[in-house]
Amino acid sequence: MAPTDPQPFYFGARESKGAIEIKIPLCPQERVLRVSVIDADATEDASPPVIWSATAPKSNVAARGVFDLWSGKGFLRSSNPPAPDATPERIEVDYSPVEGDGTGDVFDLGEVRKARLAADQYWTYRGPRTADQIDAQLKCSREESDAGS
Numbered sequence: 544m545a546p547t548d549p550q551p552f553y554f555g556a557r558e559s560k561g562a563i564e565i566k567i568p569l570c571p572q573e574r575v576l577r578v579s580v581i582d583a584d585a586t587e588d589a590s591p592p593v594i595w596s597a598t599a600p601k602s603n604v605a606a607r608g609v610f611d612l613w614s615g616k617g618f619l620r621s622s623n624p625p626a627p628d629a630t631p632e633r634i635e636v637d638y639s640p641v642e643g644d645g646t647g648d649v650f651d652l653g654e655v656r657k658a659r660l661a662a663d664q665y666w667t668y669r670g671p672r673t674a675d676q677i678d679a680q681l682k683c684s685r686e687e688s689d690a691g692s
Contacts, residue, residue: 552568552646552680552681553568553648553667553668553669553672553677553680554566554567554568554636554647554648554650554667554677555664555665555666555667555672555674555677556636556650556655556665556666556667557655557658557660557664557665557666558655558656558658559611562611562612562613562614563611563612563613563650563652563655563656564609564610564611564612564665565578565608565609565610565611565612565636566608566609566665566674566677567608567609567636567638568608568677568678568680568681569607569608569640569678569681570678570681570683570684571683573640573641573642573643574600574606574607574640574641575600575605575606575607575608575638575639575640575641576598576599576600576638576639576640576641577596577597577598577599577638577639577645578596578597578598578610578636578637578638578639579593579595579596579597579636579637579638580593580594580595580596580612580634580635580636580637581593581594581634581635581637582594582631582633582634582635583631583633583634583635583649583650584631584633585631593622594625594629594630594631594634595612595613595621595622595623595624595625596621596622597610597615597617597618597620597621597622598618598619598620598621599618599619599620600617600618600619601617601618601619602616602617604617605617605618608638609674612624612634612636613625613630630652632651632652632653633649633650633651633652634649634650634652635647635648635649635650636648636649636650648668650666654666658671665677
């Protein structure tokens with residue numbers, strides 16, 4: 544059920560009601576199993592420590608890849624959020640789907656916070672995009688697209 548496009552693709556992020564909301568691009572039938580966040584600048588570590596994670600979505604919204612950073616809302620389990628003074632400015636958000644391989648994207652939280660977006664848009668490194676535009680960058684298999692309609 545994973546996309547057939549091997550190219551990296553971008554996630555979206557926006558500030559909403561004081562929280563950073565993430566949008567992961569997914570094919571119609573794909574679901575998130577786990578999300579994790581690491582410090583994007585922790586290049587000295589081959590395997591940087593996870594600073595926040597959430598697993599087992601309990602809401603369809605979270606399962607479809609939309610969630611607030613540092614909040615366990617929408618998930619059965621999540622780790623404690625980092626202290627505000629321990630939150631890095633550049634983070635890498637990774638996800639694991641129920642089937643197939645996951646991926647990640649890097650966000651500069653300062654850029655996300657200062658972005659001026661329409662109500663339905665997310666900040667991406669390619670400019671503002673809607674959730675539908677973020678999902679549309681994937682080339683999902685024909686069978687999967689048919690199953691989602």
